[in-house]
Amino acid sequence: MLARLRARLGGGPGQPGLMAPLPGEVFSGDDAAVLLPPAGRLLLAIDLVVEGVHIDLSLGSLADAGWKAISVNASDIAAMGGRPLHVVAGVSAPAGTDLDEVTDGMVEACAAYGVALVGGDLTSGRHLVLSVAITGTCDGRDPVLRTGARRGDLIWVTGPLGASAAGLELLRGARTESHSGLVRAYRRPVARVREGVVAAASGATAMIDVSDGLSQDLDHVASESGVGIRLTSVPIAAGASLEQALGGGEDYELVFTAPEGAPVVQAFEAAGLAVPTRIGICTADAGERSLEGHPLPITGWEHSFRSAR
Amino acid sequence: MLARLRARLGGGPGQPGLMAPLPGEVFSGDDAAVLLPPAGRLLLAIDLVVEGVHIDLSLGSLADAGWKAISVNASDIAAMGGRPLHVVAGVSAPAGTDLDEVTDGMVEACAAYGVALVGGDLTSGRHLVLSVAITGTCDGRDPVLRTGARRGDLIWVTGPLGASAAGLELLRGARTESHSGLVRAYRRPVARVREGVVAAASGATAMIDVSDGLSQDLDHVASESGVGIRLTSVPIAAGASLEQALGGGEDYELVFTAPEGAPVVQAFEAAGLAVPTRIGICTADAGERSLEGHPLPITGWEHSFRSAR
Numbered sequence: 188m189l190a191r192l193r194a195r196l197g198g199g200p201g202q203p204g205l206m207a208p209l210p211g212e213v214f215s216g217d218d219a220a221v222l223l224p225p226a227g228r229l230l231l232a233i234d235l236v237v238e239g240v241h242i243d244l245s246l247g248s249l250a251d252a253g254w255k256a257i258s259v260n261a262s263d264i265a266a267m268g269g270r271p272l273h274v275v276a277g278v279s280a281p282a283g284t285d286l287d288e289v290t291d292g293m294v295e296a297c298a299a300y301g302v303a304l305v306g307g308d309l310t311s312g313r314h315l316v317l318s319v320a321i322t323g324t325c326d327g328r329d330p331v332l333r334t335g336a337r338r339g340d341l342i343w344v345t346g347p348l349g350a351s352a353a354g355l356e357l358l359r360g361a362r363t364e365s366h367s368g369l370v371r372a373y374r375r376p377v378a379r380v381r382e383g384v385v386a387a388a389s390g391a392t393a394m395i396d397v398s399d400g401l402s403q404d405l406d407h408v409a410s411e412s413g414v415g416i417r418l419t420s421v422p423i424a425a426g427a428s429l430e431q432a433l434g435g436g437e438d439y440e441l442v443f444t445a446p447e448g449a450p451v452v453q454a455f456e457a458a459g460l461a462v463p464t465r466i467g468i469c470t471a472d473a474g475e476r477s478l479e480g481h482p483l484p485i486t487g488w489e490h491s492f493r494s495a496r
Numbered sequence: 497m498l499a500r501l502r503a504r505l506g507g508g509p510g511q512p513g514l515m516a517p518l519p520g521e522v523f524s525g526d527d528a529a530v531l532l533p534p535a536g537r538l539l540l541a542i543d544l545v546v547e548g549v550h551i552d553l554s555l556g557s558l559a560d561a562g563w564k565a566i567s568v569n570a571s572d573i574a575a576m577g578g579r580p581l582h583v584v585a586g587v588s589a590p591a592g593t594d595l596d597e598v599t600d601g602m603v604e605a606c607a608a609y610g611v612a613l614v615g616g617d618l619t620s621g622r623h624l625v626l627s628v629a630i631t632g633t634c635d636g637r638d639p640v641l642r643t644g645a646r647r648g649d650l651i652w653v654t655g656p657l658g659a660s661a662a663g664l665e666l667l668r669g670a671r672t673e674s675h676s677g678l679v680r681a682y683r684r685p686v687a688r689v690r691e692g693v694v695a696a697a698s699g700a701t702a703m704i705d706v707s708d709g710l711s712q713d714l715d716h717v718a719s720e721s722g723v724g725i726r727l728t729s730v731p732i733a734a735g736a737s738l739e740q741a742l743g744g745g746e747d748y749e750l751v752f753t754a755p756e757g758a759p760v761v762q763a764f765e766a767a768g769l770a771v772p773t774r775i776g777i778c779t780a781d782a783g784e785r786s787l788e789g790h791p792l793p794i795t796g797w798e799h800s801f802r803s804a805r
Contacts, residue, residue: 320627
């Protein structure tokens with residue numbers, strides 16, 4: 188299995204693959220990968236995708252699980268304004284799991300993000316756990332942290348929210364026929380990597396990806412930056428509810444703050460990307476969390492299945 | 497929990513901790529850690545420690561599990577001749593797990609290896625899975641791969657083998673009173689980081705850590721280097737059997753090859769480290785795997801509990 192993976196993914200020394208190692212680099216096949224990242228600061232993150240918590244294999248395929256494990260990590264890099272470089276993947280799976288299918292999903296996602304899968308670990312286990320660690324670079328720019336929002340900064344989101352939560356609800360009710368977009372949003376979330384880079388370049392002061400739900404993720408930014416949050420409107424994905432848009436996790440849109448006058452619209456237009464929606468403003472009242480003048484409920488997204496276990 | 501962890505481990509921006517971030521670095525608390533690794537090639541690895549596969553919580557503590565998760569990763573870096581820099585840790589644990597105890601073991605190991613724990617992910621799960629990814633550097637030297645052994649190279653091992661397997665057998669039989677060294681070797685394996693650096697500096701051509709058992713790990717080196725293996729003797733840990741020394745995994749001693757005349761003994765003595773034992777020679781017959789003229793059994797270490805599940 189590891190040898191097959193290696194052949195597909197970049198190989199050992201001298202072996203071609205999906206993303207070829209540079210001279211001096213070694214991908215899988217040794218105790219550690221040997222990499223030549225760009226000089227300067229390196230981004231590093233890890234995220235787990237756990238059967239029964241983040242995924243239910245009755246509602247999606249093993250390839251979907253592999254895709255998601257890569258995407259949630261790429262999203263962590265995107266939320267820093269960075270560009271993902273390398274991933275290493277740990278897979279713990281029960282005997283009989285079709286590991287090729289898991290790999291298919293991972294490879295597809297790596298190709299989509301231009302990331303090299305450079306190593307991994309494979310072990311048995313009672314249920315499927317996918318653990319991916321990822322590196323990234325900001326190409327010399329400062330990373331966009333959660334701490335940088337200032338009062339008066341406008342709040343932007345890169346796309347409509349709630350699609351993943353709506354897709355999950357449809358799948359649970361087995362009503363999926365006419366809503367393939369919502370189901371796909373749940374099964375195959377896409378990290379907004381280009382959007383994150385453009386947001387950073389256009390002056391974003393703070394950024395986070397919507398993994399736990401807009402309310403909760405914005406609450407993190409507000410708490411760590413010491414500002415209040417006053418939302419005027421929230422873009423809701425077609426077929427989703429306001430509750431799903433505010434509290435549904437796993438959309439992986441990016442939410443960022445930027446000073447009034449930052450060239451956000453121009454930068455996204457110039458990059459050929461959908462223009463983000465302006466959803467509110469950061470206020471001086473650090474305790475404020477409001478939407479259209481009403482208190483914003485800070486409800487966390489219980490990743491999919493925690494409550495159902 | 498994450499906030500407590502953060503306070504202990506290096507903190508968010510500006511917060512002190514076990515290993516303080518450099519100016520421009522950000523450890524846990526954002527979507528990704530921001531790191532300033534040394535320029536040049538970066539080592540990256542991931543290893544999982546899974547309850548029921550690598551650990552049995554009736555035979556060791558949660559802190560032991562945390563220690564092991566860090567150590568097996570540090571050992572991957574050691575086996576490249578590298579020095580570990582940063583780890584990110586993913587923890588998936590059933591409700592009620594004492595995560596502070598897991599963290600205690602991780603922190604203790606990080607301190608022992610001088611590694612900074614810079615981020616992580618925490619999620620629920622049906623059994624304990626610890627997933628650690630690690631970075632490292634060879635400080636400008638070439639990494640020592642599995643592919644570099646040449647015929648005529650001598651084979652060295654950094655210490656006696658079989659202690660971990662013997663410790664596990666004692667624990668399973670509940671006969672642990674007078675064998676604390678063996679039990680400790682199983683519960684608290686130590687990555688040979690300094691030994692790996694010295695081996696690399698003294699001319700090692702190939703290196704691997706003994707995680708799956710000497711026979712199997714040497715077989716990897718031989719296969720990837722295209723040489724045969726002729727062992728003359730194997731150092732056996734006091735209280736362990738030859739079978740445990742050859743087939744027992746998780747000792748995390750380093751096995752390396754070096755040309756005759758390489759200053760291995762002098763380098764280890766100069767560093768104040770125990771001198772490695774010369775156990776054999778690489779031969780031109782790529783199919784040879786022998787010990788004292790007899791075929792060497794290539795039996796893999798079934799990590800602890802796979803067979804018992």
